[in-house]
Amino acid sequence: MRTGRTVPRAGLLGLAVLALVGGAVPAVAEPVPVTVSATPIDHFALSDPSRTRFGVLDFRGGLVLTPSDSRFSSLSGLVLGSDGRAMLAVSDFGLWVAGTITEDARGRPTGLDDVVVAAMLGPDGKPLGKRRGDAEAIVRLSRDAVLVSLEGTSLARFAGDPPFDARAAFVPRPPNLVRLPRNLGIEALAAAPAGSPLAGRIVAFGERAGADGLHPGAMLDDGRWRPIALVGHDNFAVTDAAFLPGGDLLVLERRYDRPLGLYMRLRRIGVDDLRGSAPVDGPILTEADFGDEIDNMEGLAVHVTPAGETLLTFVSDDNRSIFQRTLILRFALSTPMPRARPQTGG
Known part of the structure; x- marks a missing residue:
């Protein structure tokens, strides 16, 4: 991964040497304001600045974020306000990261303001840190409650908007996901929006496909978890998921091939497939x-914007590595979307 235009692609080696550059994260006793400078990303394809369409996504813009405080790091999941500006993210280190994404008149991200970092609190009122595993995913349950995956050990509900003073209330995990390894636990959470066919349901997926080629997952339906499975392709790992307004599910995936191969993929899972019992694919x-x-x-x-556009916002986890960056990327979803199954190897 690159820290900027001046760092060569050899920086991708950063994933292999994270243990050498990580270091401890200073404790957070109370919410701390953080200044974050933002460098615009004007084009997505490094070799073709004129290109704006990528599959069915139109690139709107992005930011390279450079904070004044190392506690702003390792962002692994986020939720946005209805206007796409208010951001609440979780960090691997058991921290909340909140801020406001600013935009220009064309909807392109221009900066991240009003940034605050705060500790997630356990039931005892003490910072969770990594006691229960990395915080990997977040989903909004209601206007004033969120659910967070603490990878491999727990699901925690936090009340409050923002939830800085809330203490974790641990809730039962899907029975079929309890035995996932600590570092390969629930990596993706998504909540179906109000008005969609699956409104009120929550979907969870583990990071890696098993020997059967399936990513283990579950859907919370009427208070009970039922197993679901996602077909894996090309050794990609699941890193997050989000529902579209109509009920289809977007699944974000990543693959890293040492030393220089880093890949991102986005798949769509149909709402009707999610209702069934067969492994889902898209x-x-x-x-x-x-x-x-x-x-x-x-x-x-x-x-969704007031004009009816569906916008996707991605964030990267820099792993507190000098070889990586914290990015915000924003795309608009074009229509129509493809309906055919992917023609890739398993």
């Missing part, structure tokens, strides 16, 4: 690699 909407402005893309959120 078409690829877009793919990107190290020739594009990506990093370790781990968070995805969807919102």
Whole structure:
């Protein structure tokens, strides 16, 4: 991954040496304001600045975020306000990261203002940190409550908007996902929006496909988890998911091939497939690699503009590595979307 235009692609080696550059994250006793500088990303394809369409996505713009405080790092999931501006993210280190995405008149991100970092609190009122595993995914349950996956150990509900003072209330995990390895646990959470066919349902997926080629998952339906499975392709890992307004599910995936191969993929799973019992699969909407402005893309959120456009916002996890970057990328979903199954190897 690149930290900027001056760092060569050899920076992708960063994923292999994270342990050498990580270091401890300072404790957060109370919410801390953080200044974040933003460098615009004007084009997504490094080799073709004129290109704006990527699969069925139209690139709207992006940002490279450079904070004044190392506690702004390792963002692994996010939710947005209805206007796509108010952002609440979770960090691997058990931290909340909140801010406001600013935009220009054309809807392109221009900066991240009013940034605050705060500790997630356990039931005892003490910072969670990594006691229960990395915080990997977040989903909004209601206006003033969110659910967070603490990878491999817990699901935690937090009340409040923002939830800085809330204490974690641990809730039962899907029975079929309890035995996932600590570092390969629930990596993706998504909640179907009001008015959609699956309104009120929550979907969870594990990061890696098993020996059967399926990513283990579950759907919370009428208070009970039922198993579902996602067909894996090409050794991609699941990193997040988000529902579209109509009920289809977008799944964000990542693959890293040492030393220089970094890939991002987005798939769509049909709402009718999610209602069934067979493993779910769906078409690829877009793919990107190290020739594009990506990093370790781990968070995805969807919102609809007053004009009716569906916008997708991605965030990357820099792993607190000097070789990686924290990115915000924004795309508009074009129509029509493909309906065919992907023609890729398993």
